[in-house]
Amino acid sequence: MQRYQHFIGGEWVEPSSGEWFETTEPFSGHAWAEIAKGNERDANRAVEVAHEAFLSPEWSSLTATQRGALLRKLAGLIEDNVERLGMIEQRDNGKLIAEVAGQVRNVAQWFYYYSGLADKIGGEVVPINKADVFNYTKYEPLGVVVAITPWNSPLALTTWKMAPALAAGNTIVIKPSEYTSASILELAKLADEAGFPKGVVNVVTGFGQEVGEPLVRHPLTAKVAFTGGDIGGQKVNEAAASGLKKVTLELGGKSPNIVFDDADIEQAVKGAIAGIFGASGQTCMAGSRLLLQDNIHDEFVAKLKEIVETAKIGDPSRYETQIGPIATRAQHEKILRMIEMGKDEGANLVCGGKALSGPEFGQGQFVEPTIFTGVRNDMKIAQQEVFGPV
Incomplete structure (x- = not known):
């Protein structure tokens, strides 16, 4: 060693x-x-x-x-x-x-x-x-x-x-x-x-x-x-x-992506994904909030979910991997607690939300890429930095 x-x-x-x-x-x-x-x-x-x-x-x-x-x-x-x-x-x-x-x-x-x-x-x-x-x-x-x-x-x-x-x-x-x-x-x-x-x-x-x-x-x-x-x-x-x-x-942040109905939706979806799931959300400038104009909300979330659910998750030493592990065990546990807090507060879990385990996930320090909708500004999940893929 x-x-x-x-x-x-x-x-x-x-x-x-x-x-x-x-x-x-x-x-x-x-x-x-x-x-x-x-x-x-x-x-x-x-x-x-x-x-x-x-x-x-x-x-x-x-x-x-x-x-x-x-x-x-x-x-x-x-x-x-x-x-x-x-x-x-x-x-x-x-x-x-x-x-x-x-x-x-x-x-x-x-x-x-x-x-x-x-x-x-x-x-x-x-x-x-x-x-x-x-x-x-x-x-x-x-x-x-x-x-x-x-x-x-x-x-x-x-x-x-x-x-x-x-x-x-x-x-x-x-x-x-x-x-x-x-x-x-x-x-x-x-x-x-x-x-x-x-x-x-x-x-x-x-x-x-x-x-x-x-x-x-x-x-x-x-x-x-x-x-x-x-x-x-x-x-x-x-x-x-x-x-x-x-x-x-x-210090940390709770950075918003803001998308209006005159945006290029395909590009905006890609930008939102890169903003929050790059580095498994472990950046102080992660785009962890997504504010959408009402009339594009459902279409945008559907496209987001479709791409997120095809993400290649696993060994970070492989160039084809798109989402890697959480850096520390303590942070892994904190992210899972924050996800449970979001559910308890009444946010709608669209996808993800669980820890991943199995041979392809090493020791299991992974969190599924997670999306909530129906989040109010008074919820802790909206106010506190998760520092994860949420």
């Missing part, structure tokens, strides 16, 4: 606790790697090392163009490793291999984008009413950025934080989800290979209270970027507030 250590200061570091936890494949249920179980000591060390790197001449004396060149080198290495990174992430979170491969290619493009932006970040001369005074603004990096990322799209959501932070001259400590740490550690390995100075990119693995909270509260943390649920976001905001730290939160 593969074992992943923390990546701190350009070195692979054993957890100070001496403890490890397993990461499992959602489809098979088999543990395939051990991940370092971090604690406050590991978190503090990572922030302090990142702060030293921020002040070091090896990083602080680089020009913006030189930082851009490092990001460009990293983007090229990601392109060279698309298949390997995609397989690792697919193994960790159960997302379809076709979807993950596309996401990893986009990850490289994000690094290319910010490599070009690095030396385009400029201030301005500010006109004032004193002719003998030269007044200007200048943008400067903040320092240590802590990035806390979820399990549904680890590489993509880490990149959206990491690439701009590094382009602007900050250093970073990444705390990935305990369910999906492996691909982020592999990304750190590529950053090291690209030539980023030691301590600029760090990864500490573990659980929220033991690692995430100390990272947020550390006095040398200047900025926190968090993607996750609203409860986790509240905790991050509260922990950061005592130090007046800058915070960016990307």
